[in-house]
Amino acid sequence: MATVKCSIPKGTRDFLPIEMARRNYIFDTIRSVFRTFAFEPIETPSLENLSTLMGKYGEEGDKLLFKVLNSGDFMEGVDFQQDYHKVAPRICDRGLRYDLTVPFARFVVQHRDQITFPFRRYQLQPVWRADRPQKGRYREFYQCDADMIGSTSLLNELELVQMIDMVFSRLGINVVVKINNRKVLAGIADMIGAPDKLVDITVAIDKLDKIGLDNVRAELAERGLTSSQIRALDPVFSLSGTAEEKIAALEAMFANVEVGRKGAEELKELFGYITAAGVKCEVELDLTLARGLNYYTGAIFEVKAKDVQIGSICGGGRYDNLTGIFGMPDVSGVGISFGADRIYDVLTELDAFPADLAQAAQVLFINFGPAEQAACVKAAARLRAEGIATLVYPEAAKMKKQMEYANRKQVPFVAFIGETELKDGTVTLKNMIDGNQTTMTIDELIAVLG
């Protein structure tokens, strides 16, 4: 039989034990913070009906959805002569989820009778995007979401910022939390008389620090804004100072623009809460922050690592009517999503993982032969009963080989039960770091390792 080439699909990854240990360290940290804030876990299927997913992420998003071919005779009654993007929805009823927020909205509507509002849930699961892979960008990656739904209070936004602060301070990553509000962006579009150009304006403004003011103006012109409208945006670009100062300027600017004024008010309230609560990390009001997902309606968040050049490692925002599409209007939610894979890349680059994550076993019993092995098995059972991670070398290999195995597995102790120990009912414990060894009873061994 011809051998099959070993490979996995583009943009997906295998995880080695050491990588799993590090990933679990990230997941455990995030999960523990979510629990501290009294969020409850849920899971949803990898596959959703395509009708649930389509149209929620903008035109770009639809293209990036992985679609799953129908089972059976998917060709029946389908005209394959037409354009492929017309054929696709006819032959694919399901697709892989693109994020955790939209499936969550579906979940809330479907199980509303079993949920007590305001409801806060967390969810750590993989999502899939048919994007072209790149640094920090994968086709399969994990999101760690926390959302609260059924409450419009800005206290929720505050708690999200506090969670971000706690997660990244525990992981030892320096971050800046950028905050903006979609209502402010809508206000800006209204103010210059181009409410229909909201998306174009936000996309262009978003690039300000990347391509510079002149290029942003050029792009706005390209997107159909008149030169007087572009000039009317100048006060937005020239805003500076503290969050309070920017908000004050916005309030003045939006004297006659209702949405904008509402947005500025929300920002003022949120930043007031943040100042009062006091967070460790840097928090910044960034009017150029837009975020692509088009279901956001209020606050939007993005977190960037200060010491590593990579895209955002956490993002989120408020959505006022995501459940509306599923038949449950006027339920507001707000949430954030931690990008576990990017956080992994950041910690790797910073070399900031705890050193002892690789350690699977605490002690390895050296195997000298059948009689000694039987004693090791007995001793190991007692250690394991005490919750001590224990290995017995499975064959009486050369000592060098067994010791090398302990080294490579980073097992901190090896235990010898040889001829003499067998006779005395003892065990010799060797510390693999300093090389010291002592002979003791099994009870003493449990006391030392336990």
Next chain:
RNA sequence: GUGGGCGUAGUUCAGCUGGUUAGAGCGCCAGAUUGUGGAUCUGGAGGUCGUGGGUUCGAGCCCCACCUCCCACCCCA
């Protein structure tokens, strides 16, 4: 989806203007060393040179196509 780069041993890479049998470091296996590892030394195994075609007396090297991975754009975690 658009543009650019890479692909040689398990791995990181070398390989001259195309020219005998494609190399090195690390890793792997064995021994020096039959109750003590990390060091050292000695020996050994391991390659359809990404895949398929073409040019040539001759291709790892040149040409074409495809694939992969990486990078940038778009977009995003």
